[in-house]
Amino acid sequence: MIEQVVRQCLKVADVDTLVISDSNEVLSLFKTYQIRTIKTGQCNSGTERIVSVLDDLKHYDYIINVQADQPFVSPDLIRQSFQVAQTIQEDKFLVTPICHLDYENALRPSCVKTIIDLNNRAIYFSRSLIPYTNSPEKVLPYYGHHGIYLYNFAALAAYPNLKMGQLEQRENLEQLR
Incomplete structure (x- = not known):
């Protein structure tokens, strides 16, 4: 799988x-x-490894x-991430592309959900269904993020x-730091 990820990145x-x-x-x-290649010691996340x-x-x-674990990562998505980064004026930032999720994928804990504000900025990530709904017929759009x-x-x-805060520990999501 990692070989396929690297092939996509090389594009x-x-x-x-x-x-x-x-x-x-x-x-x-x-x-x-x-x-x-660069050898590291044992790390808890890709961010820690870097x-x-x-x-x-x-x-x-x-x-x-x-x-x-992203063998189908789009080279265009990587390129677009760099293009977005070049427009950001903040001292420190993270760019992670998001996508629409259907309800079935939004239910999967392995699919990380993203809450975004009105400016399309991520304000929270979760393995849980967010925003919560008790009725699939009244679903707001669900967003997830690609593994980038x-x-x-x-x-x-x-x-x-x-x-590392309690939310990062509980969700096991490095981007919450």
Whole structure:
């Protein structure tokens, strides 16, 4: 699966693709592809993994984490994430593309739901059905996010100073930090 994810990422022109992993097996696979790899220790999330090697990534303004379980990730979605990032004026930020979910997928805990405000900014992520409804006929639109996180460097540099809160622990979702 990870090999397919990397193939999709390689379709994005003008973007360096790196594989960052704690698995020697995974890293050796990509050495044969002549892709830059970085070995890490054990980490709790992809964001922690990237932060653990941030010194090796200092020359990047933006770092995108495409999760290894996204074999059908769209190269256009990656490109669009970079385009959105270049328009953001904030010091520290995260871009994660969202999509509409049908009711059946919204019920699945493995499908992360996203609540957005009127400006399409994410205000919460959950494995639970949000917003709650007791009637499938009265469903508001459900949104989920793709397994992509684009950070600017400053956001990743600040990440180790942020404490894991109860919501991140309960939901097991790193983007809540």
